[in-house]
Amino acid sequence: MERDKAAFNVNLRLHHHELMLSVVIPTYNAAAYLPLLLQQLGEQTLLHKVIIIDSESTDGTVEISQKENVLFVPIPKASFNHGTSRNLGMQIAQTEIVVFMTQDALPVSPYALEQLVAMLQSREDIAMAYGRQLPYPTTGIFGRIARLTNYPNSSIIKTKALIPEMGIKTCSCSNSFAAYRKADLESVGGFPADTILGEDVSVAARFILQGKAVAYCAEAEVYHSHDYTIAEEFKRYFDIGVFHHEQRSVLSEFSKAESEGFKYVIQEWQYLQKNGHIGLIPSQLVRTAAKYLGYKMGRFEDQLPKTVKRWLSMHPGFWT
DSSP: OHHHHHHOOSOOOOOTTTOOEEEEEEESSOTTTHHHHHHHHHTOSSOEEEEEEEOOOOSSHHHHHHTSSEEEEEOOGGGOOTTHHHHHHHHHOOSSEEEEEOTTOEESSTTHHHHHHHHHTTSTTEEEEEEEEEOOTTOOHHHHHHHHHHSOSSOEEEOGGGHHHHGGGGGOOOTTEEEEEHHHHHHTTSSOSSOSSOHHHHHHHHHHHTTOEEEEEEEEEEEOOOOOOHHHHHHHHHHHHHHHHHTHHHHTTSOOHHHHHHHHHHHHHHHHHHTTOGGGHHHHHHHHHHHHHHHHHHHTGGGSOHHHHHHHOSOGGGGO
16 A cells, blocks of 8 residues: 555655546446446445446446446436537536446446546646556556557656647547546637547647646556457457548647557567567458458548448447
8 A cells, every 4th residue: 555655756746635526437338347347446445436427338337336326327328428428427527527437347446436536737738648557467468568568657747838849649548537627628628529539638649739737647557458359359449540531630740640559569579579479460461451441441431331330340330
């Protein structure tokens, strides 16, 4: 515990019993995750209220939630949208700070919320702070690389001044574990209601272009990772391409995603070589090709019929 405290090197300006924050978690069939997640949240050092926005779960999520001290808000499954469903949670929240999490993100320590919120409050211009995502111990090599590459062990506060250096990475972030000042989130109209994913990146880009800051807090950690098949990588990157096409007016101020994708491929190669996984490079090349093809098709989604887009997408419900 003392070691965890030592790692907490941001300026804490909180009084534990004076601050009440809201933690909004969209759920769908979350029974496999929810008991441990709610237990870990219950051990956090900051007072908070959990708000669950559930999309007609059928696996016991409702019953688990009803046994806990959470605000449970059911919505029709067909109405779920990454932006609007989180906006609903923001509107319900009666606190100045709102933390968004996903059902499969698990706090690493009892200080995770405290560290994240402290980073948010460390400077007046920070509108959003997001935490570090570590791979679960059982995560495969490619899922592990993704987390270790995209979520390094050093914090950074990102502003407009960093766009020439960081490009699209300047607004990179994740609502799997992120804290917002509610007033700032409302000032940009909340999350976009028409985006397939990336509602967090869209808002972060707007913050940065307004002169506000987005903070990455490496000390605030959650376990959160995925093992995607090659087909799933294609679909995921198709959706990312769709997002970049949809949000092009906002993202045009930042460098093209392709250049950052190339840098990531190089980092993947280096990791595989350094850690004795050279034999996986052919698989990595196929995976990279699937991502690139998916992304390019997503960028031209307006030229595809809706039935094809449903088939290519990881979120087919978005196209109904």
